Amino acid sequence: MGEATPDGTKEHAGAAEAITQSPLDQFLAAVDKLDVDAAVAPMTSDCRLLTTDGRRAEGIAAVRDLLAEEVAMWRSATHRITAQWHQDDVWIAEVDASYELEDWLELKDLPRVFVVRVAPDGITDLRVYGAHERALADHDRGDHRLHIGGRWMPSL
Numbered sequence: 001m002g003e004a005t006p007d008g009t010k011e012h013a014g015a016a017e018a019i020t021q022s023p024l025d026q027f028l029a030a031v032d033k034l035d036v037d038a039a040v041a042p043m044t045s046d047c048r049l050l051t052t053d054g055r056r057a058e059g060i061a062a063v064r065d066l067l068a069e070e071v072a073m074w075r076s077a078t079h080r081i082t083a084q085w086h087q088d089d090v091w092i093a094e095v096d097a098s099y100e101l102e103d104w105l106e107l108k109d110l111p112r113v114f115v116v117r118v119a120p121d122g123i124t125d126l127r128v129y130g131a132h133e134r135a136l137a138d139h140d141r142g143d144h145r146l147h148i149g150g151r152w153m154p155s156l
Contacts, residue, residue: 022086023116023123024093028079031156036068044122051155052112052130063126070156075100077154079112091116099154107154128156 023042030038040047040063049057049066057066071077077099084093095112110130117125130153 022081022084022091022093023118024081024084024091024095024114027116027123027126028081028095028114031067031071032077032079034071034074034077036064036071039067040064042122043126044119044124047123048125050127052128053153053155055155067156070154073102074154075102075104077156079156089118091118097154097156101154110154112156130155 026042027039030036030041040060043060043063045060046058047060047063049063051066051070055066057063077097080096080098082094082096084091086092091114093114093116095114096109097112098106098108098110100106112131113129115125115127115129116123
């Protein structure tokens with residue numbers, strides 16, 4: 001087992017531990033580098049993506065386009081996995097996400113949950129849920145992006 005770090009997260013030592021095999025490690029490392037091609041590399045040709053603001057994509061080209069659209073709005077991103085586990089072909093991770101947007105706005109430690117389904121050839125389904133759901137008054141402006149208090153909220 002891994003040992004707890006000062007912030008309460010677990011560090012997992014040794015490649016033999018199943019947790020180090022998480023498909024999210026590679027995906028989030030690529031997203032944090034703003035590298036869309038590397039982020040979609042572990043995905044299957046028929047993969048699906050659901051973002052926190054409800055946008056969906058199906059098929060590798062559509063998933064790549066949606067990720068590229070999202071990442072284009074960031075100056076930087078950091079996703080820190082605070083806990084993760086798996087059952088059969090499903091991986092679940094609690095993640096603290098921080099972003100610096102194009103307009104220099106910094107959003108820190110937004111809670112996210114990633115649910116990933118995998119097949120032998122890669123990630124087949126990736127769903128991202130966030131605790132920052134829009135208020136009913138923050139209606140859809142037609143751009144299919146989540147706005148809270150008049151500001152855009154990243155969806156990964």
